[in-house]
Amino acid sequence: MSVKPFRIDIPQARLDRINSRLRDAEWPVVPDGAPWEYGTSVAELRGLVDYWLRHYDWRAQEEELNCWPQFVARVEDYDIHFIHVRGSGDNPRPLLLTHGWPGSIIEFIKVIEPLTQPEKFGGDSADAFSVVIPSLPGYGFSSKPAQPIGPRLIARLFDRLMTEQLGYTNYIAQGGDWGSSVSSWLGIDGVGCSAVHLNFVLGWRSPAARPDNAEEKAALQYFKDLWRTEGGYMLMQASKPLTLSYAMQDSPLGVAAWILEKFKTWSDLEHDNLWSVYSKDEIITNIMIYLVTETFGTAAWLYNGIYKESVPPLARVEKPVGIAKFPGEIAFLPRSFVEKSYNVVRWRELPRGGHFAALEQPQLFADDVRAFARELRS
Numbered sequence: 001m002s003v004k005p006f007r008i009d010i011p012q013a014r015l016d017r018i019n020s021r022l023r024d025a026e027w028p029v030v031p032d033g034a035p036w037e038y039g040t041s042v043a044e045l046r047g048l049v050d051y052w053l054r055h056y057d058w059r060a061q062e063e064e065l066n067c068w069p070q071f072v073a074r075v076e077d078y079d080i081h082f083i084h085v086r087g088s089g090d091n092p093r094p095l096l097l098t099h100g101w102p103g104s105i106i107e108f109i110k111v112i113e114p115l116t117q118p119e120k121f122g123g124d125s126a127d128a129f130s131v132v133i134p135s136l137p138g139y140g141f142s143s144k145p146a147q148p149i150g151p152r153l154i155a156r157l158f159d160r161l162m163t164e165q166l167g168y169t170n171y172i173a174q175g176g177d178w179g180s181s182v183s184s185w186l187g188i189d190g191v192g193c194s195a196v197h198l199n200f201v202l203g204w205r206s207p208a209a210r211p212d213n214a215e216e217k218a219a220l221q222y223f224k225d226l227w228r229t230e231g232g233y234m235l236m237q238a239s240k241p242l243t244l245s246y247a248m249q250d251s252p253l254g255v256a257a258w259i260l261e262k263f264k265t266w267s268d269l270e271h272d273n274l275w276s277v278y279s280k281d282e283i284i285t286n287i288m289i290y291l292v293t294e295t296f297g298t299a300a301w302l303y304n305g306i307y308k309e310s311v312p313p314l315a316r317v318e319k320p321v322g323i324a325k326f327p328g329e330i331a332f333l334p335r336s337f338v339e340k341s342y343n344v345v346r347w348r349e350l351p352r353g354g355h356f357a358a359l360e361q362p363q364l365f366a367d368d369v370r371a372f373a374r375e376l377r378s
Contacts, residue, residue: 003165006070006081008062008141010292015058018252018291022049025253036264040257044274048260049253051280058292061285065105068112072141073165075157080134081141082161083108087116087128093373094168095129096158096186096193100177100200101299102259103356104140106286108133110362111369118370127370132166134158136178138298140289145298148241148305151178155185163192172376174369176200176357178302184342187317197322197372199357199365201338202331206315209340216337223331230265230330233258237303245297255296256287266355268328277360315341322346322372324365328354346372 027042035041068083083105086092095115099107112131119125135142137154162168169192175183176199187196202223211217227234236244248254263274263283270276274283290296321342325332327350335347348368353361 003071003073006072006141007066008070010058010062014292018288019053021250021252022053025049025251027253036261040261040264044264045253045257045260048256048280048283052284056281056284058285058288061281061288065109065285068109070141073161075160075165078137078145078157079143080137080157080161082132082134083112084133084166085112085116085131087130088119089125089128092116092128092130094162094166094171095131095369095373096162096171096173096183097131097133097358098158098173098175098179098182099133099136099139100175100179101139101302102262102286102290103177103359104286104289105133105135106282106289107356107359109359111358111366114362114366115369118366123370127374129172129369129373130168132162132168132171134161136182136299136302138301139295140293144295145301145305148301148308150302150305150307150309151181152185152189152309152311153305155182155189158182159186159190159192162190168192170194172197172369172373174198176355181306184317187319187321187342188315193319195320195322195372195376196317196342197324197369198342199324199326200329200355201323201333201342206341207311207313208316209337211337213336215334219331219333219337223333226331233262234303237300238307239304241297241300241304244300248296249294252287252291255290258296259283259287259290263356266328266330267360268326268352268354282359317342319343320345320376322368322375323348324357324368325349326353326355326357326361326364327351328360330355346375 030042072079072081097108114121115129118127137145172195173183173186173193174197180198180200183196186193321344350364358365
């Protein structure tokens with residue numbers, strides 16, 4: 001096993017093909033109704049694509065990403081890409097930040113400096129972290145698995161990355177979406193993981209957890225009802241990911257529509273305006289990471305791979321767990337139910353933010369992670 005420096009350098013031919021496909025894209029017929037009622041707003045996506053073709057500069061975004069130290073480590077049969085930034089202070093605590101779908105390392109770019117150098121933002125260097133931000137296998141610049149794999153295997157890979165490659169034996173695992181599932185397994189299986197911080201908890205729970213009161217039953221029923229209208233993407237990616245990939249592999253517009261709709265639906269927006277929270281460059285760069293690496297298809301495999309993994313019937317995260325509940329999250333279980341699967345030592349309800357918390361509200365996110373680590377020390 002070895003760690004090698006890595007720089008993003010996408011061939012120009014790949015960028016030209018993406019732009020060409022966007023320029024030549026054929027657009028669908030728009031049904032009458034509210035702009036987002038039947039899926040991604042055509043008007044919103046047309047505006048984004050127009051900006052993409054006229055103003056967006058991948059090379060500038062590539063250069064900014066390459067300002068962060070990046071590496072690739074061989075772990076078992078996988079090449080794991082990651083950003084690694086060492087913190088200030090005398091003893092920065094290791095922090096593993098794991099993204100989900102349809103995110104990427106872009107989710108955490110805005111919190112790197114606040115977490116690694118808090119003194120620059122009015123904080124204390126004693127709260128600094130050394131941050132590791134990997135790309136999930138099958139996502140971004142990590143290697144593609146030969147077949148679908150699940151979050152428990154990914155947790156094993158990430159734990160070996162942290163302990164064997166980087167020498168971190170007392171790290172906090174943080175995540176939302178799939179990062180929540182990976183971090184939960186790190187809390188159970190991770191040799192070097194000492195605590196877990198989550199901003200999403202629906203993606204994993206102990207099979208032994210059952211609802212005991214009206215609040216818990218109502219929350220689970222709401223979740224079931226929600227996914228009847230919002231879970232079509234998940235069923236497709238879990239059951240027939242290859243069939244979906246044929247269309248997406250050849251359509252940057254399709255990938256953009258598929259991903260943009262989730263950022264609209266899952267975010268805590270002001271006046272229902274997507275651009276009140278994100279910049280167009282942020283959204284396009286996140287989409288581009290899927291396009292330039294040709295990983296839309298293999299990223300979707302994770303929804304299939306989870307069903308191939310075993311879950312112990314009494315699996316519970318006994319290590320200290322901090323929960324950050326952001327109000328724009330599409331669904332969230334009550335604390336009483338979450339505690340059946342997690343040893344919750346900190347639970348905070350934040351005033352703003354949604355599913356992509358670190359990207360939407362970087363200061364609130366960083367402050368909560370720091371506060372959790374501070375409580376662990378005390």
